[in-house]
Amino acid sequence: MQFLESIFSDGGALSQVIPGFRHRRQQWEMAQAVAAAIDASSLLVAEAGTGTGKTFAYLAPALLSSGKVIVSTGTKTLQDQLFNRDIPAVRQALQAPVTVAMLKGRANYICPYHLARARDEGRFLDRRDVGYLASIERYAASGGSGDKSALGEVPENAAVWPLVTSTRDNCLGQECAHLKECFVMEARKRALAADVVVVNHHLFFADVWLRDEGVAELLPACNSVIFDEAHQLPDTASLFFGETVTSGQLVELCRDSRAEGLVSAGDFAPLQDAAAGLEKAVRDLRLAAGSVPAKLPRAAALQRNGVTAALTALADTLDTLNAALESQAERAPGLENCWRRGQALAQRTQR
């Protein structure tokens, strides 16, 4: 810890490299806590205000630790900033002999196979795309990382990008004739060999979920994972592991059940009544939840006045609609489709 203290002190290692660096007690305390957590392989949740210097507070102990570290950011902007600016500065200050790599999702790297195909097929309609393609080809041949963010002259939303990058489905993998110059494979190889790997939350969770993008192989070998911008973790994680039921889905189910009922089960009034009942229950839940902030933890949201009762009533009316749909499902494929959707929504609502 004494060595760490000398790094963060006035006139210490960081101040030699970072202009205007001054000792800040909170930064130093956070660095100590991070170092202790890495040392003990334990969990640490650190929250500190703007201006604390959190990035250096975790980077210094991470670069000094002897194991492999994954640093995950919420945004690609911070990912680029860490890799291009902050980590090189801390590494220089500490004279730490660590290798660092950055890994993004495959859509961020030029795919030489698809680039060659796009050029040969000439599938470009306007001249601007042809110009973009020429820039991408020059960049791909320049010996860089193939990361499209380094090619500022082609906008991120240019129509040409999907044609010159790969997806999980259209990548030829080991069968690919361009494997030797493949930027995705190269980035993964560098990440596997590096001491510190910078990823983003989206890639981290996509990878845990899909086991495809290259982090899954890194995880077993790594000693520490640091999540910066960790407040974004719940949103990113729920994209991959979460379930949602929206009022829009329920209202759509009511609308379709009514329409299908009118066409194929006009003699069965309970179906129309059940759909109207569910629509009213959705409206009641919206009213009850109206004052609940959109991102309140579930337990807290349910404690608000009337939300639990409105949710229970909604689940009951959904069951009633499903019973009506079940009794009529054989009369038309559209009714059967509504019944299946209703069942799936009921299960999710229950959970």
Ligand code: SF4
């Ligand atoms: S291995 Fe996949 S990503 Fe790499 S060049 Fe071939 S098709 Fe493209």
